[in-house]
Amino acid sequence: MQAVAHDVKEDFGGLELSAPVARAIAEMGYREPTEIQAETIPILLAGRDMLGQAQTGTGKTAAFGIPLVELVDPERPVVQALVLAPTRELASQISEEIQKLAMHRGIRTATVYGGAPMGRQLLDLKLGAQVVVGTPGRILDHLSRGTMRLNEVRYLILDEADRMLDMGFMPDVERILRRTPRTRQTALFSATMPLVVRILARRHMKDPVSIQVKPEERTVAEVDQIYYEVAQQDKPAGLELILKEHQPERAIIFCRTQVAVDRVTRFLRARKFDVEAIHGSMSQQHRERVMADFRRGELPLLVATNVAARGLDINEVSHVINYDIPEESESYIHRIGRTARMGRDGVAITFVAEWDEDALAEIKKAVNGALRQERLTLYG
Numbered sequence: 355m356q357a358v359a360h361d362v363k364e365d366f367g368g369l370e371l372s373a374p375v376a377r378a379i380a381e382m383g384y385r386e387p388t389e390i391q392a393e394t395i396p397i398l399l400a401g402r403d404m405l406g407q408a409q410t411g412t413g414k415t416a417a418f419g420i421p422l423v424e425l426v427d428p429e430r431p432v433v434q435a436l437v438l439a440p441t442r443e444l445a446s447q448i449s450e451e452i453q454k455l456a457m458h459r460g461i462r463t464a465t466v467y468g469g470a471p472m473g474r475q476l477l478d479l480k481l482g483a484q485v486v487v488g489t490p491g492r493i494l495d496h497l498s499r500g501t502m503r504l505n506e507v508r509y510l511i512l513d514e515a516d517r518m519l520d521m522g523f524m525p526d527v528e529r530i531l532r533r534t535p536r537t538r539q540t541a542l543f544s545a546t547m548p549l550v551v552r553i554l555a556r557r558h559m560k561d562p563v564s565i566q567v568k569p570e571e572r573t574v575a576e577v578d579q580i581y582y583e584v585a586q587q588d589k590p591a592g593l594e595l596i597l598k599e600h601q602p603e604r605a606i607i608f609c610r611t612q613v614a615v616d617r618v619t620r621f622l623r624a625r626k627f628d629v630e631a632i633h634g635s636m637s638q639q640h641r642e643r644v645m646a647d648f649r650r651g652e653l654p655l656l657v658a659t660n661v662a663a664r665g666l667d668i669n670e671v672s673h674v675i676n677y678d679i680p681e682e683s684e685s686y687i688h689r690i691g692r693t694a695r696m697g698r699d700g701v702a703i704t705f706v707a708e709w710d711e712d713a714l715a716e717i718k719k720a721v722n723g724a725l726r727q728e729r730l731t732l733y734g
């Protein structure tokens with residue numbers, strides 16, 4: 355990523371940025387780079403490939419977004435940067451952040467994902483978008499229709515690579531990578547580094563620099579982690595109690611299945627809580643509306659499956675409630691990473707039912723005993 359065209363440099367906590375980008379950052383209210391930004395931005399600006407182990411909440415979007423908007427040439431109406439994300443929600447969030455960062459540089463972005471109308475995407479591409487953010491399926495769609503070309507891509511980001519793997523997108527990702535020039539610069543971000551992701555990195559990246567931001571370091575210090583033993587059949591009543599006791603300003607309640615999400619939402623509505631649900635079977639439009647309300651702070655309670663809520667960037671989530679315990683400790687850490695963003699305090703509450711002992715033991719190990727038990731008044 356050499357040849358940044360703009361001359362005047364401005365300082366962002368020790369990083370040298372062009373004036374239009376520094377101005378956008380100031381307008382976004384960022385005063386200092388986060389840890390991942392301080393480490394990543396110089397590497398990417400120097401043109402190196404990079405492998406970043408970091409989660410949502412660390413500021414990783416701007417960590418790759420800032421170099422991206424510095425690199426892209428607004429004068430050339432071809433796709434120069436491509437960002438791949440596993441979900442529509444994440445793609446639209448990344449796109450929003452990049453558009454803000456690019457505000458004073460006259461760069462066009464197209465957001466390309468399934469479930470959204472083709473018309474707008476086609477128009478953005480036709481108008482010469484220089485940055486494309488999207489999910490793998492829809493990007494392949496455009497490639498096979500000939501409505502998007504990637505032969506001038508210089509900068510490629512894979513975000514939440516482990517999630518793409520979980521969701522079965524790896525073959526699509528490889529297909530897309532093969533349509534871009536080998537000379538491109540590549541950055542990969544992932545909360546965890548499973549073998550398949552490391553193999554992908556080895557195959558498609560040039561001598562990448564590795565960066566790690568450890569999730570434990572963030573979560574243990576700032577999130578109050580509580581678990582309650584509760585019988586499966588008592589969970590609804592337990593949830594009601596907890597919501598009344600904690601009065602969360604903004605909470606996400608995670609359930610394992612879509613059926614459970616619907617059931618819990620109905621139960622809470624019947625108890626007069628202001629609550630909405632999101633899961634994969636809902637229309638994109640509905641999910642976007644609910645998410646927008648939640649982000650604006652107009653909706654205090656959101657019930658979601660893990661996949662639906664994956665990668666959501668919601669500031670100031672005061673409570674994460676694991677109505678069903680996550681099956682892997684990584685998923686637990688990822689979830690509670692949504693609270694206590696950027697130094698704010700948060701509470702993570704987990705229900706432990708009859709068959710959850712193994713999952714609980716694994717989580718306890720992963721967070722070094724930062725989890726404490728409380729008793730539900732339900733049980734006297």
Ligand code: AMP
Binds near residue numbers: 391410669
């Ligand atoms: P991310 O990990 O990219 O999802 O970012 C998490 C949140 O941190 C987002 O709401 C960003 O707007 C915010 N953020 C990113 N970088 C900074 C920064 N340098 N200073 C303050 N907030 C930031």
